Amino acid sequence: MKQSVFQSALPSVSLRTFARRVAALAFGLSLVAASVSAAQAAPLKIGMTFQELNNPYFVTMQKALNDAAASIGATVVITDAHHDVSKQVSDVEDMLQKKIDILLVNPTDSTGIQSAVTSAKKAGVVVVAVDANANGPVDSFVGSKNYDAGVMACDYLAKSIGGSGEVAILDGIPVVPILERVRGCKAALAKSPGVKLVDVQNGKQERATALTVTENMIQAHPNLKGVFSVNDGGAMGSLSAIESSGKDIKLTSVDGAPEAIAAIQKPNSKFVATSAQFPADQVRIALGIALARKWGANVPKAIPVDVKLIDKSNAKGFSW
Structure with a gap:
């Protein structure tokens, strides 16, 4: 079986023990997802709406999501709001028409996106906010401290x-x-x-x-x-x-x-x-949490991810 990108090293989250549990959970779920998707006529469909993609931080996050989804046989729908909340709400409504199973939302406006989050939950979609939290009935939020x-x-x-x-x-x-x-x-x-x-x-x-x-x-x-x-x-x-x-x-x-x-x-x-920050690991954790919720597990309402100070002494070799 193809190795899952969920095995990538995670930064420490609020507690080191919890970080290890999230990593183990995400990897285990990726194996289950691979088996489930192989047996299903249609793979899981994951939607992610970004506040912008004209930023290497979010481009890194998008690539990590695509790699993670590919490793579990899921398909991905990506949209770029260009910091326009009206467009972001419309993008989510379009994703719901495409019957997504999971919505990862990186809101350009935490309050303005609430109606889209509510619509997604009414449609039975698991919603996890990434990097910035969203108002409304999100299942969980993963973001930096x-x-x-x-x-x-x-x-x-x-x-x-x-x-x-x-x-x-x-x-x-x-x-x-x-x-x-x-x-x-x-x-x-x-x-x-x-x-x-x-x-x-x-x-x-x-x-x-x-x-x-x-x-x-x-x-x-x-x-x-x-x-x-x-x-x-x-x-x-x-x-x-x-x-x-x-x-x-x-x-x-x-x-x-x-x-x-x-x-x-x-x-x-x-x-x-x-x-x-650690954008790739944020989205990996978010997807792992979304999969857990999709299959009935109780998940934390928020997972704060540590940051790391980089100066000249430790900059060499650092990358997202």
Whole structure:
């Protein structure tokens, strides 16, 4: 029998024991699914709606889902909402018409997607939210510890500027994961009395917008010493602005994207650390949980997945 990708190493979740149980459960279910799908006229059909696919983080997640589904003989329907909640709701309704068995939802708007989640549950579909939670009757939610990510990144930022100086936050779309990262960052900065948060602006998690916003921050605050970006995509734009300014401004972020890891490793880089997530493992766990629920098991309402701080000391060899 083909080896299941569910055997891939998982990051630690809320408890190490629970992580081992989830991994064992997911692998066992993949074997059962392979046997079941072989006996069925039609394989399991899995739908996943992404808030966006113009982002290597979600592209990595999509590939992991496709590989996992292939290993159990399931088919996959993927949609990209392009951060348009109306499109995402419509995409889910189309998936329900295609008779999906499982819906993995990465909401672009946690509240706006509620009607689609409700429709899916009425149709007897198992619903698991991934990366960001969704309002409504979801069976479970698998996502990073975003508050911890903000704490880690901003603890590091404060230390990297010697515990004293002005810093700014490059904010993003107001969804729960981003809000939690900012909340964690502010909590970390508050522990350093010498660090002063002087600006919070929305870079929309986009490179071009973040570049312009960071330029404005640097101009408005000539003594700026540090910037925290809520994601690596925005951080790369911010890094360009910092480098162009010629100032010694340290930068930290969240994600662990390949280009961020490469930037951190460059000599004298101003990009000093990122709180890395594990997108492939998130979706593997989510699918394992969805399969368990599909076959009648009780599943946890939420599975928080640890993040890992990456700086120059451990960046080499790190990847999603």
